[in-house]
Amino acid sequence: MATSEHNLVLILARGLASSIATPMFLVDPEGTLVYYNEPAESILGQTYAEAGGLSSDEWSIMFYPEDPKTGEKISQESLPLMIALAEQRPAHRSMVITGQDGVRRAIALTAFPLFARTDEFVGAVAIFWEEGGG
Amino acid sequence: MRARIWGCRGSLASPGPETVRYGGNTSCVELRLGDDTLIILDAGTGIRPLGIALREELPRTIHVFLTHLHLDHLEGLGFFGPLWESNVDLHIWGPPSPLRSLDRRIARYLSPPLFPIHLQDIPSHPTFHDVPDEDWKIGGALIRARPVSHRGPTVGYQISENGQSLAYIPDHEPALGVDLESVEPEWVSGHAVAQGVDLLFHDSQYTEDEYLQRVGWGHSSVTHAVSFAEMCRVQQLVMFHHDPLHTDDQLEVMLRRAQELWDGHGTRPVLAYEGMELSLD
Numbered sequence: 001m002a003t004s005e006h007n008l009v010l011i012l013a014r015g016l017a018s019s020i021a022t023p024m025f026l027v028d029p030e031g032t033l034v035y036y037n038e039p040a041e042s043i044l045g046q047t048y049a050e051a052g053g054l055s056s057d058e059w060s061i062m063f064y065p066e067d068p069k070t071g072e073k074i075s076q077e078s079l080p081l082m083i084a085l086a087e088q089r090p091a092h093r094s095m096v097i098t099g100q101d102g103v104r105r106a107i108a109l110t111a112f113p114l115f116a117r118t119d120e121f122v123g124a125v126a127i128f129w130e131e132g133g134g
Numbered sequence: 135m136r137a138r139i140w141g142c143r144g145s146l147a148s149p150g151p152e153t154v155r156y157g158g159n160t161s162c163v164e165l166r167l168g169d170d171t172l173i174i175l176d177a178g179t180g181i182r183p184l185g186i187a188l189r190e191e192l193p194r195t196i197h198v199f200l201t202h203l204h205l206d207h208l209e210g211l212g213f214f215g216p217l218w219e220s221n222v223d224l225h226i227w228g229p230p231s232p233l234r235s236l237d238r239r240i241a242r243y244l245s246p247p248l249f250p251i252h253l254q255d256i257p258s259h260p261t262f263h264d265v266p267d268e269d270w271k272i273g274g275a276l277i278r279a280r281p282v283s284h285r286g287p288t289v290g291y292q293i294s295e296n297g298q299s300l301a302y303i304p305d306h307e308p309a310l311g312v313d314l315e316s317v318e319p320e321w322v323s324g325h326a327v328a329q330g331v332d333l334l335f336h337d338s339q340y341t342e343d344e345y346l347q348r349v350g351w352g353h354s355s356v357t358h359a360v361s362f363a364e365m366c367r368v369q370q371l372v373m374f375h376h377d378p379l380h381t382d383d384q385l386e387v388m389l390r391r392a393q394e395l396w397d398g399h400g401t402r403p404v405l406a407y408e409g410m411e412l413s414l415d
Binding site: 005006007008009011012014015016018019116117 | 230232280282311312313320321322323325326
């Protein structure tokens with residue numbers, strides 16, 4: 001019997017994301033986008049349905065993340081969600097992004113890995129919020 | 135494959151004149167594979183009379199599949215006759231936990247002061263297994279266990295043999311944080327266990343009104359059970375884990391509600407009852 005499967009922790013994280021007002025972005029262990037919620041849509045300037053299953057190579061550059069102090073582009077490996085994926089540890093930073101609607105917004109973002117059990121890495125979550133306009 | 139229900143009550147054993155038709159024993163289902171291999175789904179109080187029935191022809195090997203370790207699924211184990219037979223090869227399967235092994239968690243119940251005998255002194259010396267992540271075989275059956283949404287480590291089981299399949303998810307809240315009417319099925323807890331099975335034993339503990347007072351407690355309303363079963367395109371839903379406060383008459387009202395909601399695919403839902411026999415041959 002063929003079945004599509006997602007880990008329960010990822011399912012529950014998506015359920016949480018769909019229920020809260022905080023913008024939340026969820027990726028699987030390979031970094032593929034599996035969901036972001038409506039509050040995130042308003043900051044990213046695009047609905048999840050429009051974005052679809054983006055790879056980490058895609059989502060890590062499409063919002064043009066910049067350092068808010070220097071204005072320099074933030075490298076992929078320095079993005080908190082990439083750190084959570086690659087190093088399986090929490091990470092946080094402020095940044096300026098440009099949404100798919102063309103609007104620049106200053107945000108703070110915290111990313112952390114998801115473990116179903118002590119040894120089972122099942123994905124990562126980023127939560128973020130605007131910092132006083134962009 | 136044949137199933138016989140020895141207990142389908144949830145939370146607490148509930149004997150009495152108002153629960154006679156559907157029974158008061160907590161979760162336990164006897165499953166016989168084609169070669170008569172015995173698999174027991176959960177060890178609620180229903181496992182005690184099952185153990186008595188097994189006296190006539192005691193199997194050499196018995197597999198007990200525990201969905202989780204809440205007492206209503208475990209409390210009968212110490213009163214299961216074959217546990218006390220040294221010549222029985224007893225295998226107990228259950229959900230892994232990051233904190234303690236399955237036998238250590240069960241020993242918290244099967245030891246003083248909650249039980250007079252310590253697990254290590256029980257004659258059958260059961261073998262404990264964390265359910266594997268991958269499907270595995272017992273006899274001619276393919277077994278699948280997957281984590282499902284409930285309080286604490288909990289799995290649902292799918293057992294398939296000769297093209298027939300059964301899923302057992304007695305404690306399950308798939309609707310927690312999810313709109314079952316709009317979400318993609320693969321994003322619903324338990325879907326990988328129940329998808330396309332012939333028979334689904336599923337949590338139907340609450341009415342819709344009761345559920346609203348108990349969101350997050352780990353159980354389903356009748357509406358959620360029906361939606362989940364339809365989403366998984368099961369052939370028949372067996373409503374399981376009856377609330378201890380529900381009388382036989384109240385359960386039948388819930389059954390009528392489930393049958394009203396059922397969209398016509400497969401066979402209409404039924405209520406689990408003690409002594410119910412279901413054949414998948």
